[in-house]
Amino acid sequence: MKLLPRALVIDDEPSVLGFVSEVLRSDNWTTTDAESADQAFQAMRAGSFDLVFCDVMLGSTDGYSVLRRFAAEQPEARFVLMTGHGSAAGALDATAIGAFDYLVKPFSVSDVLRIAEFVREQISRRSDAGNPRDLDISSAPGYRSDIPLIGKSPRFVECLKMVGRVAPTSLPVLITGESGTGKEIVANAVHRRSKRADGPFVTVNCGAIPVELIESELFGHAKGSFTGASGDRMGLWEEAAGGTLFLDEITETPPQFQVKLLRALQESEIRRVGANRTIKVDARIICATNRDIEQEVIEGRFRQDLMYRMNAVTIKLPPLRERTEDIPLLASHFASRVAASKVSFSADASKALKSYAWPGNVRELENAVLHAVSMADDVIYPEHLPERVRTNGAAGHQPLHSNGGDPLEVEFDSGGDIPSLAEMEVRYVTRVMQYTGGNKQAAARVLNIDRKTLTRILARGNSG
Numbered sequence: 457m458k459l460l461p462r463a464l465v466i467d468d469e470p471s472v473l474g475f476v477s478e479v480l481r482s483d484n485w486t487t488t489d490a491e492s493a494d495q496a497f498q499a500m501r502a503g504s505f506d507l508v509f510c511d512v513m514l515g516s517t518d519g520y521s522v523l524r525r526f527a528a529e530q531p532e533a534r535f536v537l538m539t540g541h542g543s544a545a546g547a548l549d550a551t552a553i554g555a556f557d558y559l560v561k562p563f564s565v566s567d568v569l570r571i572a573e574f575v576r577e578q579i580s581r582r583s584d585a586g587n588p589r590d591l592d593i594s595s596a597p598g599y600r601s602d603i604p605l606i607g608k609s610p611r612f613v614e615c616l617k618m619v620g621r622v623a624p625t626s627l628p629v630l631i632t633g634e635s636g637t638g639k640e641i642v643a644n645a646v647h648r649r650s651k652r653a654d655g656p657f658v659t660v661n662c663g664a665i666p667v668e669l670i671e672s673e674l675f676g677h678a679k680g681s682f683t684g685a686s687g688d689r690m691g692l693w694e695e696a697a698g699g700t701l702f703l704d705e706i707t708e709t710p711p712q713f714q715v716k717l718l719r720a721l722q723e724s725e726i727r728r729v730g731a732n733r734t735i736k737v738d739a740r741i742i743c744a745t746n747r748d749i750e751q752e753v754i755e756g757r758f759r760q761d762l763m764y765r766m767n768a769v770t771i772k773l774p775p776l777r778e779r780t781e782d783i784p785l786l787a788s789h790f791a792s793r794v795a796a797s798k799v800s801f802s803a804d805a806s807k808a809l810k811s812y813a814w815p816g817n818v819r820e821l822e823n824a825v826l827h828a829v830s831m832a833d834d835v836i837y838p839e840h841l842p843e844r845v846r847t848n849g850a851a852g853h854q855p856l857h858s859n860g861g862d863p864l865e866v867e868f869d870s871g872g873d874i875p876s877l878a879e880m881e882v883r884y885v886t887r888v889m890q891y892t893g894g895n896k897q898a899a900a901r902v903l904n905i906d907r908k909t910l911t912r913i914l915a916r917g918n919s920g
Contacts, residue, residue, distance in 0.1 A: 460484055460485060460486045461484075461485050461486070461506045461507065461575070461576055461579055462485070462486045462487075462488070462503070462504070462505045462506050462507075463477075463480050463485045463486070463487045463488070463505060463506065463507040463508070463509065463572075464487070464488050464490060464496065464499055464500070464505045464507075464508045464509070464510075464533075465477045465480070465487055465488070465489050465490070465508075465509045465510075466490045466491075466492075466493070466495075466496045466508065466509065466510040466511060466514065466519075466522065467491070467509075467510070467511040467514075467538065468491050468492060468511065468513075468514055468515065469511070470491075472511070472538065472561065473489055473491065476509050476538075476568055477489055479565050479568045479569065479572075480507075480568065480572060483569060483572050483573075485507070485572060488503075488505070492514060492515060492517075493514050493515070493517035493521065493522050496508075496510070496522055497522075497525065500525070500526065500529060500530060504530055504532075504533070505530060505533045506532070506533060506534065506575060506579055507533065507534050507536070507571070507572065507575045508522075508526060508533050508534070508535045508536065509536045509538060509559075509568075510522050510523065510535065510536070510537055510538065511537075511538050511539070512537055512538065512539040512541075512546070513539070513540075519537050519538075519539075520537075520549070520550070520553065523535050523537065523550075523553060523554060523555055524553065524554075527553070527554045534556040534571075534575045534578070535554065535555050535556055536555065536556055536557045536558070536559060536571055537550045537555050537557075537558050537559070538559045538561060538563070539558070539559070539560060539561065540560075540561040542558070542560030542561075542608055542613060543606075543607065543608045543613070544605055544606070544607040544608065544609075544612045544613045544615070544616040545605050545606065545616065546558065547613045547614075547616045547617045547620065548605060548616040548617070548619055548620045548645065548649070549620070550617075550620065551616075551617045551618075551619075551620025551621045552619075552620035552621075552623055552624070552649045553620075555620075556571070556575075557571055557617070558613070558617055560608075560610075560613070562895070562897050605638075605641065605642070605645055606782065606785050606786050606789050607779060607781075607782035607785060607786070608781065608782065608785065609774075609778075609779035609780075609781050609782050611774040611778060611779055612773075612774060612779050612782060615642070615771055615772070615773055615774070616645075618769070618771050619642060619645050619646055619649065619771065620649065622646065622769045622771075623645070623646045623647075623648075623649030623650045624649065624650060624651065625650075626740055627768040627769050628721065628740070628741045628742070628743070628765070628766050628767065628768050628769075629643070629646055629741075629742045629743070629767070629768070629769050629770075629771060630706075630742075630743050630744070630745070630749070630766055630767030630769070630770045630771070631643055631742065631743070631744040631745075631770075631771045631772075631773065632744070632745055632746075632749065632770060632771070632772045632773070633744075633746065633772060633773030633774070633775070633817075634746055634773075634775045634817055635746045635816065635817065635819070636776075636816045636817030636818055636819035636820055637773040637774070637775060637776070637817045637818060638773060638817075638818050639704065639744040639746075639773060640659060640702065640704060640744070642771060642773065643657075643659075643700070643702045643704075643742045643744060644657060644702075646700070646742060647699065647700040647702075647740075647742070650700070650740065652698065652699050652700055652740055655696075655697075655698035655699025655700070656695060656696055656697075656698070656699035656700075657696075657699055657700050657702065658692050658695050658696040658699065658700070658701050658702065658739075659702045659704060660673070660674065660692050660701065660702065660703050660704065661704045661705060662703055662704060662705045662706055662708045662709050663704075663705040663708035667710045667713075670709065670710070670713055671713055671716065671729055672689075672691070672729045673691060673692060674691050674692050674693050674717075674726075675691040675693055675716075675720070675726045675727060675728050675729060676688070676689050676690045676691030676693075676694060676726075676728040676729070677689050677691075677728050677729035677730055677731075678728050678729065678730035678731040679730075680730065681728075681729045681730020681731070682729070682730065685730065688728070689728075691726065691728065693720065693726050693737055693739060694726070694735065694737055696737075696739040697737050697738055697739055698738060698739070699739060699740070700739065700740045700741075700742055701739045701740070701741050701742070702742045702743075702744070703741065703742070703743045703744070704743075704744045705744065705745060705746065706743040706744065706745050706766070707745045707747045707749055707752050707757070707758050711756075711757065711758075711759070714758065714759045714762050715759070717762060718759060718761060718762045718765060720737075721741060721762070721765050721766060722765060724736060724737060724738065724739075725737060741766060743766045743767070749763055749767075750763070775814070775817055776814040776817045776818055776820075776821060777813050777814055780810050783809050783810050783814075783821065784801070784806055784809070784810070786818060786821055786822075787801060787806075787809055787821065787825050788801070790821070790822045790825040790826065791825050791828075791829050791836070794826055794829050795829050798834070799829055799832065799834060799835070799836060800834065800835050800836070801835070801836045802835055802836065802837045802838070804837065804838050805828070805836045805837050805838050805840070805841060808838050808841055808845055808846050809821070809824075809841070809845065812844075812845045812848055813848070824841060824842050824845050827840075827841070827842050828840040828841050828842075878916070881913060882913055882914075882916060882917035883917075885899070885910065885913045885914060885917070886914070886917060889914070896910055896911070
């Protein structure tokens with residue numbers, strides 16, 4: 457008889473513990489429940505598990521400690537951390553030390569089933585092939601906690617999960633996103649979480665180097681290779697040996713140089729300009745671009761084989777306008793870095809920040825906050841913000857989006873009576889409730905209000 461896969465669920469909140477266990481049992485898993493880390497360790501000593509769901513906060517012990525114990529004693533178990541206070545940095549922490557996934561409460565039945573099905577398929581393949589788990593679990597050294605990976609929006613959290621998963625590997629990475637979204641910061645995070653963290657992190661802006669100099673800058677040159685080459689010179693690629701080379705705006709490189717770049721990536725070796733021999737260089741390559749690289753290939757400006765070679769893993773950073781819930785967090789962070797004392801944002805200033813489209817993304821937000829701090833005392837008001845932010849923000853407020861989906865718009869017949877603000881509030885909240893499938897907790901989070909306020913607005917609509 458074929459044995460059912462085994463799961464361990466660890467949470468000191470009975471409702472979550474029961475929910476996850478019930479979903480797994482309905483999917484033909486054998487489950488064991490634990491309300492503390494001690495109970496989890498007892499269960500671990502009693503038997504092995506294929507899948508573990510564990511809360512981050514477990515009294516005196518946290519879920520990360522439980523994860524490390526499982527990684528050491530049951531490395532084949534897939535480990536999922538659950539938290540009610542999710543953040544992108546938390547997702548990075550979790551996946552970088554071996555978590556398979558990171559769920560923010562409240563999560564859905566489909567979230568649990570998605571993970572369970574994936575692990576079930578892995579168990580089946582492992583049984584058929586007789587192979588151990590194909591993903592190493594290790595804690596990367598050298599993590600630097602001051603890198604500002606701040607946010608809690610679902611799309612940004614997913615990006616940071618990917619960073620945590622790919623960092624311990626040696627795979628080349630392509631980071632895409634608009635200018636100012638933080639591509640270099642994410643590249644640095646990959647490096648700092650890797651086994652090369654003690655090595656150099658060398659950044660090259662390919663668009664800032666003249667075409668005729670890019671080969672010499674990257675690969676170096678030999679003495680006498682051109683006028684003014686008075687001696688051998690090491691290139692930036694060699695400087696990155698033992699660490700990471702970050703090639704920003706890679707699509708700006710000229711086509712004639714892309715052939716040499718492809719060879720360097722394939723062979724892990726470079727040839728200095730004017731030299732007769734090649735040099736082996738052990739450097740991890742991370743590339744980034746603010747362009748649509750596939751369109752660049754179609755239009756003949758970028759080599760297709762080079763695109764495939766450098767993007768074993770692609771991390772696509774969302775623009776700031778698609779992660780508006782992160783704007784207050786980022787703004788507070790930037791303000792705290794430069795203000796002599798604690799500075800807060802008024803409600804109107806916060807609204808202006810969230811309403812503005814931010815074409816320059818996080819970099820533009822940082823500059824706007826620095827401007828506001830220099831103009832304000834203890835509280836930042838709209839008049840302290842750059843004019844484009846306070847005027848375009850007020851006039852250009854966009855309808856709410858959730859995960860890049862359709863806007864949640866509330867319409868009324870302009871030919872009839874204009875509804876009151878209270879009526880519009882009810883209509884908008886009702887529309888959000890429809891969008892979240894009637895989930896009050898999710899709707900309250902989207903609207904940035906508490907559940908009591910949400911219930912009161914809905915009651916007002918029902919009574920009308």
